Structures are given as C-alpha cells and as structure tokens.
Amino acid sequence: MNRITGLETLINILIAEQDFDKKPERLYAPIDYVMSQKGKRIRPILALLACELFQGNIDDVKYPALAMEMFHNFTLVHDDIMDKAPLRRGFETVYKKWNSDIAILSGDTMFAIAYQYAMKTQPRYIKGVLETLSKVAIEVCEGQQMDMDFEESDMVEIEDYVRMITLKTAVLLGSSLKIGALIAEASPNDIEEIYNFGLDFGIAFQLQDDLLDAYGDQSVFGKQLGGDIRSNKKTYLYLKALQLADKDQSQKLKALFTVDNHANSNQKVKEVMAIFDQVNVKKHTIDAMQTYYEKSLVHLESIRVASERKKDLQFFIESLYSRNR
Amino acid sequence: MNRITGLETLINILIAEQDFDKKPERLYAPIDYVMSQKGKRIRPILALLACELFQGNIDDVKYPALAMEMFHNFTLVHDDIMDKAPLRRGFETVYKKWNSDIAILSGDTMFAIAYQYAMKTQPRYIKGVLETLSKVAIEVCEGQQMDMDFEESDMVEIEDYVRMITLKTAVLLGSSLKIGALIAEASPNDIEEIYNFGLDFGIAFQLQDDLLDAYGDQSVFGKQLGGDIRSNKKTYLYLKALQLADKDQSQKLKALFTVDNHANSNQKVKEVMAIFDQVNVKKHTIDAMQTYYEKSLVHLESIRVASERKKDLQFFIESLYSRNR
Numbered sequence: 179m180n181r182i183t184g185l186e187t188l189i190n191i192l193i194a195e196q197d198f199d200k201k202p203e204r205l206y207a208p209i210d211y212v213m214s215q216k217g218k219r220i221r222p223i224l225a226l227l228a229c230e231l232f233q234g235n236i237d238d239v240k241y242p243a244l245a246m247e248m249f250h251n252f253t254l255v256h257d258d259i260m261d262k263a264p265l266r267r268g269f270e271t272v273y274k275k276w277n278s279d280i281a282i283l284s285g286d287t288m289f290a291i292a293y294q295y296a297m298k299t300q301p302r303y304i305k306g307v308l309e310t311l312s313k314v315a316i317e318v319c320e321g322q323q324m325d326m327d328f329e330e331s332d333m334v335e336i337e338d339y340v341r342m343i344t345l346k347t348a349v350l351l352g353s354s355l356k357i358g359a360l361i362a363e364a365s366p367n368d369i370e371e372i373y374n375f376g377l378d379f380g381i382a383f384q385l386q387d388d389l390l391d392a393y394g395d396q397s398v399f400g401k402q403l404g405g406d407i408r409s410n411k412k413t414y415l416y417l418k419a420l421q422l423a424d425k426d427q428s429q430k431l432k433a434l435f436t437v438d439n440h441a442n443s444n445q446k447v448k449e450v451m452a453i454f455d456q457v458n459v460k461k462h463t464i465d466a467m468q469t470y471y472e473k474s475l476v477h478l479e480s481i482r483v484a485s486e487r488k489k490d491l492q493f494f495i496e497s498l499y500s501r502n503r
Numbered sequence: 504m505n506r507i508t509g510l511e512t513l514i515n516i517l518i519a520e521q522d523f524d525k526k527p528e529r530l531y532a533p534i535d536y537v538m539s540q541k542g543k544r545i546r547p548i549l550a551l552l553a554c555e556l557f558q559g560n561i562d563d564v565k566y567p568a569l570a571m572e573m574f575h576n577f578t579l580v581h582d583d584i585m586d587k588a589p590l591r592r593g594f595e596t597v598y599k600k601w602n603s604d605i606a607i608l609s610g611d612t613m614f615a616i617a618y619q620y621a622m623k624t625q626p627r628y629i630k631g632v633l634e635t636l637s638k639v640a641i642e643v644c645e646g647q648q649m650d651m652d653f654e655e656s657d658m659v660e661i662e663d664y665v666r667m668i669t670l671k672t673a674v675l676l677g678s679s680l681k682i683g684a685l686i687a688e689a690s691p692n693d694i695e696e697i698y699n700f701g702l703d704f705g706i707a708f709q710l711q712d713d714l715l716d717a718y719g720d721q722s723v724f725g726k727q728l729g730g731d732i733r734s735n736k737k738t739y740l741y742l743k744a745l746q747l748a749d750k751d752q753s754q755k756l757k758a759l760f761t762v763d764n765h766a767n768s769n770q771k772v773k774e775v776m777a778i779f780d781q782v783n784v785k786k787h788t789i790d791a792m793q794t795y796y797e798k799s800l801v802h803l804e805s806i807r808v809a810s811e812r813k814k815d816l817q818f819f820i821e822s823l824y825s826r827n828r
Contacts, residue, residue, distance in 0.1 A: 205648040256611060260604040279585040279651060282607060283644050286581060289614055290640035297633060304630055308622060315615035319608050323530040326604060 181230075181490045182223065182497070188236075189222045192244055208272045208284040209291070212251050215267050220498065221246040224351060225358040227491045228372055231483055234362025241298035242307050242361065246354045248295060249311065252288035253318055255281050260326065265401075289315070299361060306360045314353040321346025328412050332432075336417050340381060343414075348380025371477045378474035379495055385467040388413040390502065392451065393460055398502050404447035410435045414466065415459050422457035471499060506555075506815045507548065507822070513561075514547045517569055533597045533609040534616070537576050540592050545823065546571040549676060550683040552816045553697055556808055559687025566623035567632050567686065571679045573620060574636065577613035578643055580606050585651065590726075614640070624686060631685045639678040646671025653737050657757075661742050665706060668739075673705025696802045703799035704820055710792045713738040715827065717776065718785055723827050729772035735760045739791065740784050747782035796824060 198210035222243035229239040257263070258271040259278050265271065273281035296307050324342040328334045355376040359369045391406045392415055406413050416435065420428055431453050437446050454460065474495075478488060523535035547568035554564040582588070583596040584603045590596065598606035621632050649667040653659045680701040684694045716731045717740055731738050741760065745753055756778050762771050779785065799820075803813060 202645060202648040202652055204652060205645060256607055259607060278603075280648075282581055282584060283648055283651075286611075286614065287641055287644040289611065290637050290644065293618065293633065293637045294641075297630065297637070301630060304633075305622065305626060308618065308629075308633060312615050312618045312622070315618075316612055319612040319615065320527060320530060323527040323605075323608055326608075327527055327529060 180493070182494050185223050185226045186219050188226070188240065189219045189244065189247065190216070192240055193247075196244075204276065204280055205284055205287055208255070208276055208280060209288055211269075211275070212255060212272060212288075213248070215269055217247075217251075217267060218498075219247060221250050221350060221354040223494060224354040224376065224491075227494060228355040228358025228364075229362045230358075231372075231481070231487055231491055232359055232362030232364040232368065233487075234358065234364075238299045238303065239358050239361045241295045242303075242357050243354070245292045245295035245307075245311065246350070246357065248288055248292040249315065250350060252285050252292060253322070255285040255288065257322060260322070303361050307357050310353050310357055310360070314349050317345045317349045321349075329410075334412050334417060336414070336421065339412070339414060339417050343384040344377060344381060347384045348377045351380040351383070352376030365482070368481050368483070371481045375474050375477035375481075378470045378477065379499075382467045382470035382474060383498060385414050385463060385470065386499065386501075388415055389460070389463050389467070392454065395502055404443075404451070407447050407450045408443045410437075415454060415463055418462050418466075419454050419457050419459045422459065422462065423453065427453050427456060505818070507819050510548050510551045511544050513551070513565065514544045514569065514572065515541070517565055518572075521569075529601065529605055530609055530612060533580070533601055533605060534613055536594075536600070537580060537597060537613075538573070540594055542572075542576075542592060543823075544572060546575050546675060546679040548819060549679040549701065549816075552819060553680040553683025553689075554687045555683075556697075556806070556812055556816055557684055557687030557689040557693065558812075559683065559689075563624045563628065564683050564686045566620045567628075567682050568679070570617045570620035570632075570636065571675070571682065573613055573617040574640065575675060577610050577617060578647070580610040580613065582647060585647070628686050632682050635678050635682055635685070639674050642670045642674045646674075654735075659737050659742060661739070661746065664737070664739060664742055668706060668709040669702060672709045673702045676705040676708070677701030690807070693806050693808070696806045700799050700802035700806075703795045703802065704824075707792045707795035707799060708823060710739050710788060710795065711824070711826075713740055714785070714788050714792070717779065720827055729768075729776070732772050732775045733768045735762075740779060740788055743787050743791075744779050744782050744784045747784065747787065748778065752778050752781060 193213050196213070198206045198213065200206045225239055225243035225246055226236060229236060229243075254266060255272050258266060259273045259281050263271050264274050269275075271281075272284060276284075293308070293311065296311050297304055299307060321342050321344070324338070325346055328338070328342065352373040353376070356369055356373045359372050364372070388406065391413070392404060394403055396403055405411075406415075412435075416431070419431060423431060431450065434446055434450050434453075437443075478492070479485075481488070518538050521538070523531045523538065525531045550564055550568035550571055551561060554561060554568075579591060580597050583591060584598045584606050588596050589599050594600075596606075597609060601609075618633070618636065621636050622629055624632060646667055646669070649663070650671055653663070653667065677698040678701070681694055681698045684697050689697070713731065716738070717729060719728055721728055730736075731740075737760075741756070745756060748756060756775065759771055759775050759778075762768075803817070804810075806813070
C-alpha cells in the first residue's frame, strides 16, 4: 500500500467514524449519503501530504483536512441545485433524491460542520485554519457566481475563464495544502509557495477536466462524452476555439451553442467537435495545461525541503494529472 | 438617546462601513440589499448588552455581534426560498428580486462572511465565539428542518413545537448573549445563566409572534393579520387549540387547515378565529408566553451582577415583549 492509499484510507475511516445518524433524519441522511460516497478525497489528501512534507503532526491536521472535504461536498450539494445536475459520482444528487429545500438546508449544515472540524486542532492553529477556510469559501462562491454569469454572457474572455476556475476550483486545492503547511508550522515563504503550487496545479487540473469531457476515452470516462457541449458550457475549449476560429467557424460555433440540450444533441456534439478539430483546440488546451502544470512544479521545487520528502506529493499530483476520467 | 438606540446606531454604522460593493455584482448586491434594510438588530444588540453587563470591551464584541446579525440574515435569505416568501420587512425577498440560485449563493457567502466577522476579536476569544456560532448554526438548521417536517405531519405535539422554536429562534438569542458574555470574560455560571435567559426569552418572543399574527392590532401590525392561518402554519395557537377543542371543533379545525392559501382565505381566517375564540386559545397562549418570560427573568436575576447594571438589558427585552408588531 503506497502512502496515498494509506492517507485515503485514513480519511475514509475518519468519515466512517463520524455520527450522521442524527435527528431530524431528513437533515442528516443527505450528509451521510454524500460523505459516504467514495470521492477521490483530493483535498484532504493534499492537506495531509502538505503536513507530512513539513513534518507536522498528522493528528493535528486530520480534522481540518476532513473540514476541506466536508466543505467541498457542501459546495457540490448546492452547485447541483443550481446546475440542475441529476447525477454525481454515479449517484442521484441530493436535490434529485430528496428535494431542493433539503439540499439547501443539508448543505448549510455541512458548511457549519466543516467549521467544527476545522477547529479540531491545536488552539494555536485555529485562527490560521479558519481564516483560510473563510477566505476560500467566499472565493468559491465568487467563482460559482462568475460561472453562472458566463452562461448569460457573450463576452467571456479566456482570462476571465481562468480567473473563474481559479476561484471555483484551484483556490480550494491551494488552501488545502496551505492548511497542512500552516499546521506543520512551515515558513511563511514555503506556505506561499505551496499555496501557489496548488493554484497552478488546480488550473491545469480543471483544464484537463474540460479536455476529458470532449476528448476522453469513452471506454474509461464513465459518463457520456460531450456533456459540456450538450449543455452549452463555455469551457476553455469553447473559448479557445472561438479565438482560433475564422469568421465562418465562429458563427457556426456560436449558433451551435444556442441549441438546447435535448434537441438532436448527438449531431450537435459531432458538429462542434468537427470545428474543435479544425482549429486544433485539443493541442492548444494541452499546451495551456502543460504550462500551468510546469508553473506548479516550479513552485514545488522552490519549497525549501529535501526533494526526497516531496516524493509522495509529486506522485499524487502526477497520478491526478495522468488520469483519464 | 437611550443606550439601546445608541447600540442600534453603532451596529447600523458598522454595517454601513462594510464594503459590499464588490464583484461579482450579482453575488454582493443581494448582501448589501439585505443588510441595509433596517431590521430590529435584536441579536447584535443582545451581544453588545451582554458584553456591557459584564463590563467587557465593546470594541472586542462589535464584529462578533455583527456576525450574529449577518448569520441571522443569511438564514432568512435561505428560509425565504424554502417558504416561497415574497416579502420580508416590506421589501421583496432576495429569491423573488433576483432568483433562487442567487439567493442560495449570496446566502452561502453571508455565512462565510459571518465567520470572518466572528474572528475579528482578540485571539483569546476566537475559539469560544466560533464554537458558539457553529453550534447555533447547526441548531438553527435542525429547527428549520423540523419546521418543514411539521408541515407534512399530523402528529405534532406542543412539546415538539417548543423544541422546534427553541432551535429555530431561541438558541440564536441565547448564543448572541453568550458571545457578549464570553468576550467580557464572565464566569462560566453567569455565561450559562445568560444563555438560558436568552433561550426562555426567545421562546416567549416566538409565542408572541404567533399570537400577534392572529390577534395583533391591524392598524399597527404592518401586514395582513392571519398570515399563519392562511398558509396552514402549525403555530402554538393551532396546536393548543387542537388540544383544547372538542371532537367537532377539532375536526373542523383540521379540515380548515387543509384549505389552500388562495381559496376563500378571508372566510377561512374568520372560521379558524371563531374556533380559536371558542377554546380561548388567546388566553392560553398569553399564559404560556408569560411562563417563559418569567422563567427568563429568573435566570437574569441569578446573574451575579449588581441589578443596576442589568437595567439596559431589562429595558430592551421589556420593549421587545411589549411590542405589537
């Protein structure tokens, strides 16, 4: 069992130990339901790895790490209401299985529980951890609002898009690492480097998400390819393709992105993919991903810890970066 | 200007100083909108009064007090989605003025901002304040879920109802007082007494709310009387009336509480009020209110502070208790 599997197990056991079998039943059952689904546990694993990197005490960080997982799941429960998403991790979403009122309220409760977990550490770390959690919570909400605003806008620039995914996705990875580093009492400089490492890696990670949705391998992807295209999502691929397209392609792409999800969607995906291929958007996206990934590695390298100690963290992000679903 | 008006002004100025003019505009505009409405500011005033009672430093408590107001307003923004409430304080609710997605997300942001405010105090108080805030946040969600569960249940006992309003309303008053007392470094015993004072007063306060909705003076009440009856809300009045009613009255009351809000609702209110009057539910409700109010005063009296120092707090709760809207 490698270290990553060990840490994942630690988190899963910690989750299993939590008591969500409480009243009112309809408030806590969704929390239990969501938390027992085996997600990738990326955020808590990052917190634990950062703490180990700086030789902190795992016992001090495990609950703050769990807080990041609880917070992340809270945002998914609320996002799924807004996105009207029926499925997540192969299961019905909370708002579908119960209803949106319950999804709102269970989500709110998860947010409060996340704060309780975040405080379960040595008193001297509480302020730093909670400041980090509150800041990232606000940023994630800002990112989600930007994402919703983009749906109604024709003027989204790639720069805005990168800002949006930074807020919606990357800051939470950076903050999880930061919390681990804070609790391990890393130097301010190293804390900044590991946070920025998480930010750049998070952007690469999200670009890869966009790419897999269109160019993934159907046999391993686990869900239907082209979901973002079907729902007219303004991903990096779409925005970059618009930038690369000639007038004709651009008009056609914009027109295709006004077609409803249900109407002839296989044909629509095919036509959009044809334009994506014509402008070679796959290569451009991989280039951008690679740029952010390499930037993230520069931050990791500049952390003042023997490179031997960075192995586990490096292994983990490499495995995420080479994922195919 | 009495002390209460002074403290209310202090809170209103503090709110006016906050910068909610941020991007994304559709995330922050609702926060600004809700917070600038002049509510009664009951919770922050209680926090400030409790701090003064125990001779704490007002500067240490003002942001945690503001946190309680922000948290309270967050719960209203989310509750209004669930209750489909079109108006609050005479203004359109956030979900009506914008939409429910924005109300969910602005609410989440307000919750996170509440935590940021709660931390703006001396480091030694942060843990106590945040533990109190997280605990009460979970309790308020539990209370709201119980309230929603009651809508679908025919078996609500008065005891359950009191438990529900304790969680949904009273604990937040108790916790606001507790935070003020914590920051003033009151003794553990006094902190417990002032918390319990807030709990019992909070129950009396909510019972009065139920009463005013049916028996308020229309000329000062500010909204249409009988709103709870129209929407079939299982208030203390309804549950107590069922307990007091004979078989005939009970059947009729239950039947009336299945009638839709819009269908002939003036006639319905008239018929329900007739049964309420027959079983004398007004007197019984006032008796219950008075019992909780007096219980609250016993807690206040047992706090080990010269009674002279309790004057402002006493004046404030008396003014709330004698309100007519």
